[in-house]
Amino acid sequence: MTPRAAPVRAVPLPHWWSGPAYGLLGLPLAFVALPLYVVLPHYYATELALPLASVGALLMLVRLLDAAAEPLLGRLSDRLYQGPLRAVLWVAGGSALVQVLGLSGLFFPAVQGPQALAAWMVAGLLVTCLAHSQLVIAHQAWGVRLGGDALQRSRVVAWREGPGLIGVVTASALSVAWGAGPMLAVFALSLLAGWLALWHAPRPAAPAQRDLSAAFAWATVWQPLRQPAFRRLLAVFLCNGIASAVPAALMLFFAQDRLQATQAQIALFLVLYFVSGALSMPGWLRAVRRWALERAWLGGMLLAVACFGWTTLLGSGQIAAFAWICALSGIALGADLALPGALLARLVERQGAQGRSEGAYLGWWNLATKLNLALAAGAALPLLQWLGYSPGIQDAHALQRLAWAYALLPCALKLLAAGLLYRLLIHPSPPLHDQGVSP
Secondary structure: OOOOOOOOOOOOOOOOOHHHHHHOOHHHHHHOHHHHHHHHHHHHHHOOOOOHHHHHHHHHHHHHHHHHHHHHHHHHHHHHHHOOHHHHHHHHHHHHHHHHHHHHHHHOOOOOOHHHHHHHHHHHHHHHHHHHHHHHHHHHHHHHOOOOOHHHHHHHHHHHHHHHHHHHHHHHHHHHHOOHHHHHHHHHHHHHHHHHHHOOOOOOOOOOOOOHHHHOOHHHHHHHHHOHHHHHHHHHHHHHHHHHHHHHHHHHHHHHHHOOOOHHHHHHHHHHHHHHHHHHHHHHHHHHHHHHHHHHHHHHHHHHHHHHHHHHHOOOOOHHHHHHHHHHHHHHHHHHHHHHHHHHHHHHHHOOOOOOOHHHHHHHHHHHHHHHHHHHHHHHHHHHHHOOOOOOOOOHHHHHHHHHHHHHHHHHHHHHHHHHHHHHHHOOOOOOOEOOEOO
């Protein structure tokens, strides 16, 4: 049995503004996700006329490269946190600046022609995504190091994900109402505000001993994958994430071509979905107190299937029905945002890695997130083109296949994730033990 380090004590959060000061950076970090993963593919396929299959393949390439870097970025995070905290903050500031410049270049390309635009998109996405990943891991590691029981860990994640939902809503509204320029300006200002707020957030407890060689050892990169408890949790997270990434990649195509929705109505769908997710956070925290993290997350998965499966029956002009589906599905979103991260933070603490090598866990965790996005873009978009769908088409059979890919496939994957959660984390059979610890 491997000896464990003494757990890092929980950091007290004495002021009401402690949580928001930490969580505010989550707003711009989530803000940028919608332009990168939802708006940008549609923009390059429709406005810049790149073939849909090419956009999907290039997005998958970038996201796979970005995903491969996640464990190394987690390793870098562990090294940074072993030094003075101001080093973490200054590196975060540099990553923020790179994101602003990269996203601006993506929406205002300096080249023309299909090949040049494809190369520009790949280079811009790669630089922007790597900077975004570094800052996300550093921010998540900060929250993990605050410690606490399951409820406090859920609150820490909610403080981060709640502003994140506001960021997504803001990006949704600005991208439709004002366009790319104002959207990028708001993103830059919110990123600056979040970075400044982090300087005044609760400080993670310093490690008892600063061991740079251990924090930067190659062994720490692979250590999480050697633990059955982490592999089980990661399998559930990966399957559930793919189920969420597919409709995110296809939402604009479904709303415009299947529902014939206007830009204002599409913005309303996104606002309803993410606002419902934000408002549901307190309810999911109460569910954690009553049913524990795993069962509350299972409830969220089943609720998502029950609410979203009806989407495949919708046709042209059924705007009100889809708005209701967005609002109800958004309630289930709150569970996906708050609970998996809390499960991971608890596992890190139980494995004795809190304050020592949590970045290694977060690196693999974010690699799974990027793989979800890569598979969604790289498989769903070319599949739709192969099935006869292209943006703007009005063929009834092609639009029906679009609806199946948008709704039925994610629901099937979500049910698979729910089954994995039940079998691997709630009622493993035969009972599984990882050095006496279950996630």
